[in-house]
Amino acid sequence: RAKAERRGSHRFFDHEMHEEVVSRRALENDLRDALARGEFVLHYQPRFEAATLTLRGVETLLRWQHPVRGLVGPEGIIEVAEDTGLIYELGAWVLRNACLFAAQWPGLTISVNVSTLQLLRGDLPELVQAALRDAGIAPARLELELTESVMFEDRERSREILNELKSLGIRLAVDDFGTGFSSLGYLMYYPFDCLKIDRSFISNLEPEGGARAIVQAMMALGRALNLAVVAEGVETEGQLRLVQTIGCDEVQGFYLSRPLTAGALAEFIRAYDSQPRRA
Numbered sequence: 434r435a436k437a438e439r440r441g442s443h444r445f446f447d448h449e450m451h452e453e454v455v456s457r458r459a460l461e462n463d464l465r466d467a468l469a470r471g472e473f474v475l476h477y478q479p480r481f482e483a484a485t486l487t488l489r490g491v492e493t494l495l496r497w498q499h500p501v502r503g504l505v506g507p508e509g510i511i512e513v514a515e516d517t518g519l520i521y522e523l524g525a526w527v528l529r530n531a532c533l534f535a536a537q538w539p540g541l542t543i544s545v546n547v548s549t550l551q552l553l554r555g556d557l558p559e560l561v562q563a564a565l566r567d568a569g570i571a572p573a574r575l576e577l578e579l580t581e582s583v584m585f586e587d588r589e590r591s592r593e594i595l596n597e598l599k600s601l602g603i604r605l606a607v608d609d610f611g612t613g614f615s616s617l618g619y620l621m622y623y624p625f626d627c628l629k630i631d632r633s634f635i636s637n638l639e640p641e642g643g644a645r646a647i648v649q650a651m652m653a654l655g656r657a658l659n660l661a662v663v664a665e666g667v668e669t670e671g672q673l674r675l676v677q678t679i680g681c682d683e684v685q686g687f688y689l690s691r692p693l694t695a696g697a698l699a700e701f702i703r704a705y706d707s708q709p710r711r712a
């Protein structure tokens with residue numbers, strides 16, 4: 434019986450895999466068309482200085498404005514784009530538009546998520562330089578967010594490219610810090626400026642307990658290595674208080690603002706400036 438069940442589920446699995454391959458191919462084509470048709474948009478999530486809740490910058494987050502399905506988030510898109518190589522074109526588009534957006538908001542920094550594949554291709558420094566030049570923004574206003582997976586790949590090469598990027602004068606951040614199972618040694622090896630603590634730690638923050646101990650340890654590590662520390666995924670006032678107490682430099686999360694369209698961000702900034710800070 435167990436054997437029959439296994440066989441049964443195996444057949445079912447094959448069928449699912451086939452469906453997945455077909456729908457993946459369809460999605461790949463859809464993404465190509467979407468890029469050509471201009472259906473991708475950027476949303477912007479505000480990032481604040483933790484102590485004062487002054488608005489410091491925004492993180493750009495990719496969305497697909499699908500004619501039928503509505504607004505589609507990045508998770509599935511990025512993965513397929515990486516598998517098919519579309520990530521290079523898409524990534525360049527994001528970078529370019531993020532910099533153009535930053536040109537409209539001189540007081541803000543702009544963070545852009547970059548996949549490890551984009552980094553390893555090697556032309557990222559040139560793309561960044563061109564995007565900065567064409568938008569006319571200072572390099573120090575741009576931050577690239579990379580995940581810890583950069584160091585599972587070719588260490589020498591990724592370090593070389595990151596150093597090249599760094600020498601342009603931009604900032605480099607480790608995104609989703611603490612989730613990558615990486616050795617901490619890489620923090621000395623790579624020219625990062627900033628750690629973004631993964632939101633899984635922040636969402637479990639309580640006055641007592643393991644999450645707090647971990648966030649405090651990350652904070653101490655950041656301080657010791659002279660890295661700015663950002664808490665992402667702050668959803669409650671309690672979490673905000675705790676990351677302020679722990680001493681994180683910047684905060685980001687639904688409690689302060691969700692990712693916004695360009696128009697909604699302008700509205701947010703107007704309303705936010707005319708209100709007393711929440712701290």
Ligand code: C2E
Nearest residue numbers: 494495506507508511527546547548666667668686687692
């Ligand atoms: P990420 O870079 O870690 O971005 C933060 C994600 O957490 C965003 O999801 C954001 O909407 C969400 N978030 C922010 N605050 C909160 C909160 O308080 N609570 C909760 N539950 N979530 C919060 P999103 O937009 O779905 O993006 C998911 C991931 O997709 C990003 O994670 C990033 O890794 C990737 N991504 C997004 N845009 C791009 C892009 O242009 N290029 C690349 N390569 N990856 C991107």
Ligand code: MG
Nearest residue numbers: 492546578608
């Ligand atoms: Mg990010």
Ligand code: MG
Nearest residue numbers: 608609629665
């Ligand atoms: Mg993150």
Ligand code: MG
Nearest residue numbers: 580608609631
């Ligand atoms: Mg992430």
